[in-house]
Amino acid sequence: MRKIIPAERFFYPTTKHYDHDQFNYKKSAPDVAVQPVSNGEVSAVMKYANEHQIPVTVRGNATGLMGANISADHGIAIDMIKMNKVLEYDPDSLTMTVQAGVRIRDIDEYLADQPFIYVPSPAMKWAAIGGNLNTNAGDMKAVKYGTTREHVRGLTAILADGTQIHCSHKTVKNSSGYDIKDLIIGSEGTLAIVTEVVLRLIPRPQVKKTWIDGKNIPVKNFPSKTAVAI
Template sequence: MTYSRVTEKDVAALTDIVTAERVIYPATVHYDHDQFKQVRSLPDVAVQPQTNEEVAAILRYANEHLIPVTVRGNATGLMGANVPIEHGIDIDMIKMNKVLDYDPDDLTLTVQNGFRIRDINEFLADKPFTYIPAPAMKWATIGGNASTNAGGMRAVKYGTTREHIRGITAVMVDGTIQHFGSKTVKNSSGYDLKDVIIGSEGTLAVITELILRLIPRPTINLDVLVPFVDVKKAISVVPKILRAGLVPTGLEFFSRETVEYWESYAHQPFMDHTGGGYLLITFDGHDGTVVQRDLDRAMQIARDNGALAPVLMGDEAHRVAVWETRNQLLTAIQQTTTAIDEVDIVVPISQIPKVLDKVAELQAKEKVSMPNFGHAGDGNLHIYMRKDDYSDEEFAAKVDRIIRQLYATAKALGGEMSGEHGIGFAREPYFEAYYGKDKVRILQLVKDAFDPNHILNPHKIFPSVGANKQENRPLTLD
């Protein structure tokens, strides 16, 4: 596919759509990266729409002139999904940031794409309802979360972003505005195109509005930090807790090594130094007796299986501090080295120890520091590779070898490539080797149906048009 570059004539046309103050031309370096900054590519122009109709006009124009389009939120992604590989037009959703409808009778909140998770929390702070998904990046936009089907730390009990979106408004590539889903709880009316678009990373349509499911805010939240001699011992307790019929709100794991990176970043000690590995367990609900009973049962299981002295989070300041530490682990790892890369594979919960064994093996073999943490309750691991003093070339080669091995391990264990960060551009070269040509062919047919000219976010998720710009596409994972 040969795409058109943006010309002065195109800029004038876009200016007529959104006004001059919302057109950034030439685009600045603000638009050429995501949080990792591993992949950089500058759009020709960035535009900031405020309405569905403006988005529709931009897409209609781009489609007619074969100009590639990439959508951007707050750039908290890690896999290059928002990076405009073919340049073109960057649709910056930051000004589509309004609450459109708060409906406590139907337990919904309707917002625009650019509304941040932090904004949602603030809007609902004085209300009896909450939007429950809890991704660590609170400044991420809800549209970005929907585009990658973000998971977060409450997925074990409440599910991922997809389960909490009742409906979306999406602008199709030809400029038509479509509504998929609604405020209703049920929908068994044909293909669920809402769920096809959620998680599609901007390759099928542009989400502009979202109807979010709200739940009554839990009035009881109990947390406990449980140290173990090592991470594998901690992880081994998780299936036992779940098998007992307990459903924690969150079940996080991290290692002492990872905590030390946080201590270096935060310039303060962590609240516990007894463990080599930790579980952070939380239960919530509306009946204090029931919530306390479930937590006590989980703690007894942990003690029976090697837990050291737990740190109860009865004090709100302690509770906030430990969750802030958990939320800052990625930032800490990133800020204490020259660069990082990441794999966020997801495997059946019982298979997490086998992945950790593979991480230890690769860390020793490649001599790359690989701190990791993740969601023990849903099998999603965040495994990082620190560049430290390696050259760009050395690090890239090591990362490629490590990624292939981790994906091969995940596939053998019945897992998936990504639990919540998506595939984007950075992991697209591995997709076909992981899932096979038959699955890719089906996805290509879906892409063709939604975006015949393939102008929406080219070179993302799976090979779809021409030669990808990345080299070393693996034919196999081992």
């Protein structure tokens, strides 16, 4: 493993950081934690784990509440936090390609002075986009715009044996072959490790309104009860 991941991104033994998620109820530490920075490194780790039958758990910012990123069977934890680059911003195709460790907050900040936005915005802004994709996360705006699935054009993923695959593309219409992209989205990391995501952008809305009980309430004044933002 040390031949695959440099010492500064290789943790053995692991720290308490890796034994829990945001809920902090169930605790179980991996034997080894690694922080890859490329598809090639993720692929090499998965190939090694597959050959030696070692369990693997993938982590982002561990904001989950359901134990999906806890290493229940120990083994290897792949920490995606270093894969946090914006690879391409393409306003012509209304897309943005990012690595899976990019946080929602990072995307919002990157697009702050652009005429386009990435719509899904779950409550935890430090959640990584890879985790949002694997849980098909949504927020109050999902009623109007849909969940994460509706805002992903394509992705790159690593299978259990280290094989790298590319699903769909930046185009709006793509009906060739099996819809592997939507199969992986929401699969909680059980089918593949998502490493890159092509996000769909939309023009920045000029007005924001929130409706509660059929009444239009200014966003800055809406109470803490459930609301729908449009």
